[in-house]
Amino acid sequence: MTEKKILIVEDEDSIGELIEFNVSKGGYKCTRVDSGEAALNLLRRGESFDLILLDLMLTGMDGLDFCKIYRAEKSFRQVPIIMLTARGEESDIVSGLEFGANDYITKPFSPRVLLARIKVQLRELQESPSVSRNGIELDREFHEVRSDKKNIDLTANEFSILEMFLRNPGRVFTRDAIIRNLHGEGYPVTDRAVDVAIVSLRKKLGAKSGLIETVRGIGYRMAR
Numbered sequence: 215m216t217e218k219k220i221l222i223v224e225d226e227d228s229i230g231e232l233i234e235f236n237v238s239k240g241g242y243k244c245t246r247v248d249s250g251e252a253a254l255n256l257l258r259r260g261e262s263f264d265l266i267l268l269d270l271m272l273t274g275m276d277g278l279d280f281c282k283i284y285r286a287e288k289s290f291r292q293v294p295i296i297m298l299t300a301r302g303e304e305s306d307i308v309s310g311l312e313f314g315a316n317d318y319i320t321k322p323f324s325p326r327v328l329l330a331r332i333k334v335q336l337r338e339l340q341e342s343p344s345v346s347r348n349g350i351e352l353d354r355e356f357h358e359v360r361s362d363k364k365n366i367d368l369t370a371n372e373f374s375i376l377e378m379f380l381r382n383p384g385r386v387f388t389r390d391a392i393i394r395n396l397h398g399e400g401y402p403v404t405d406r407a408v409d410v411a412i413v414s415l416r417k418k419l420g421a422k423s424g425l426i427e428t429v430r431g432i433g434y435r436m437a438r
Contacts, residue, residue: 218336221263222246223253223280224298225272229321233267233298236325237332250275254283257290265335267328270299270310278313285314285357285370292357294335295370298323312369314357316396345380348425348437352377361422371396372415379426379436388433 220237224230225248234244245263247253250272257263266284270277277297284290297315299306307318317331343355351360352373359366359376368376374396378387387395389408412434416423425437 217241217243218264219243219245219262220332221253221256221261221266223248223250223266223272223277224269225249226269229269233328236328237267240325240329240332242332249273250277250280250283253280257284257287262291263293265293265332266295267332268295268297268315270297270301270306277315278309281310281314288356292355296328296331296335311371314370316370316374345377347380347383348422350376350380350419350422350425352380361419366418368415368418369411371411372418375411376415379434383436384438386429386432386435391433 218241220242222230222233222237222244224233224246227248230246230248234246238244245256245261247256250268251274253266253268254275268277268280272280275283277299281295281297284295285292294316295314296317296319297310298319298321299310300321310318316335319328319331344351344353346352349362352358354377357373359368359373375392378392378395392408412426416426419425427435427437429435
């Protein structure tokens, strides 16, 4: 198996060194930089990574700005972003996910939790990067979704939920199962947050919104 490459963006040396030590010990190849600008420069020079660990409160360009630029840049290979921060307010978590983060871990965190979250995100990369069903086309590598050939702009969470449904038509997912599939065990997201994401996803799918069915008292599924 090819060694997975992880980019660590952290401006506090002591924390960055600790993260790099534990992630390397977990079997991953690490590159560490101390700013969003340095990370973008690496990517623009053609460096490729399988996952990005991103501090939110960076000096200069912060993590949210980095996410926004990274997700909008079509020339970049789009990979999962796990945001790391000491700010654990719900509004901060929501902002991170809306700007393109796939997961969010509050500091301090244990190395085991970090490695488990990395494993969840990288596991999805083993599947084919694209899937198509019922006129909906999803490409994970370029973070693009089209419905009847028209582009749809989704948040990272909406994108992941739609991909899960497209790859498992007819399968019923409880709200807890949706959270576990996206983020692993112990993630601090409420059932209400899942419902809000589903409502937003349906709205963006427009005429195809009915493909995402509510199974009363259980959860959601995509029509076959």
